[in-house]
Amino acid sequence: MMKRQFNRMRQQLSHPNITSRAQEATELLPEDLLQIEQRIEPAKRAAHSVSKRLQACLQGQCGSEMDKRVKKLPLMALSMTMAESFKELDTESSLGKALEMGCCIQSSLAKILAEFEITLEHDVLQPLNKLSEEELPIILKRKKTLQKLISDWNTIKSRLNQAAKSSSNSSGAGAGPGPGTSAAANKLEILKEE
Template sequence: MKKQFNRMRQLASQTVGRAEKTEVLSDDLLQIERRMELVRLVSHNTHKRLVSCLQGQVGTDSEKRHKKLPLLALCQTMQDGGAQLGDESLIGKMMEVCGQAETTLASELMEHELQIERDILEPLYQLAEVDIPNILKQRKQLSKLVLDYDSARTRWYQATKSSNQAMAAKVDSLKDEMEEALNKVEICKDQLSADMYNFSSKDSDYASYYLTLLESQADYHRKSLAALETAIPNIQLQQGQMGGPTTPPPPITPLNSPARELTSTPPPQRNGSVYLTAGTPHSQGGSRGPSPHLMRRGRSSLHVPLKGDPRGRPRIRWEDDISKLALGRLGIPQDEVSSLLELFPSRPDS
């Protein structure tokens, strides 16, 4: 209790600047200490997220882990469905053989997760929750020993400067206490320095955990792909033996439909003059120009505004509308439409 009180009093004196604080760690060791804190944090977060990515329960044996896999539940469901439909049903047979393939994938997944737990999760947990906390615990212990040494040194220094005989009699005992505290500081400092330098020398080992993770994932995917490439041809062969469809025929689209040959030919370009320049028979057997009745019907069907009609639109706009209608519905070029419009007589102003 007295030692704890001396520590608190020495810490308060150092905080307000009335007492000198002893620094026992070099700059390199202080830098390693700061980096250890960061490594512990990122390793803890990585371990936590990696555990959440696994489908099996971490820490259980292989049999229990295999039973808890969602993929194995899917396999069991597919095999049960195949048994209910029977071997006579193509769907039932496919569900059964595909369920067996999914069982193989579930076994590969279980082996992969066991390897992840053994080679990555356990070392990360050891680093983040055991190794680095032990070093930091030693660092706190060293700080306490340094406070004890500073407190003993302060009391010894005050006793040497005091004129009180009682205090002068305690100089030797205080000096022995100070030397003993210094020895404890040196021992703890040496052990802490060795652990810190050992941690710093294993950076490559700690970094290899993440490369091991990628290599394990690559090996798992290769094994899963090999299992699928082995199972799929056998399943397709069984499907063909049971009379199932192989490759479905391509759907009939308008591009390869026979009816497209009838509709793909564009409509012939018709000369609009046959519609509007057809004359009536002449008495001499010839033909004359378009009759007024035909011209009125043509003007009415094409919505050509009469001259002087205040409701009519400008000539340029209705000529464009007529040209678009004639080209889209009759196939008459624009130049022929313009020539045909000249044939329409204008109504005299009233």
């Protein structure tokens, strides 16, 4: 019994970084994975639904040039109708003046709306699409890789413990960590830092 404990202590002293760091990593990673899961899924849903709703709110064509976008806006169609209507009326009539003023205001509003939509696409929609289509899938892929590495690490650790027990029972000497242990620990640390 004392010999076994002595061998374990000797093994831990000969490789302190691997065992303590690996134990900390495997104990903390399931909690980290759960936190990642709880953050990623709502972010993915939010990015997708907000992007979809914002695109539905846009009145102009997505990605088109400013002039084309302005021409297709309902505000510009109203402005053009007002312009045609006030030309048919007497220029001194109050209705003609109101239509002329309304035409100018609607045209200005159409240009402002088009500028706003272009800015919205550039500053909000494109980053949201990039997040939901590129970055979140990469994070989810790395999470799966991390889970696999944790599983591999736990398997290697249990094999090492079994080998240490069997070698200490048969020969009385402690087994050092296997060649796969340090590589698995390094992979686990690298992926955890990412």
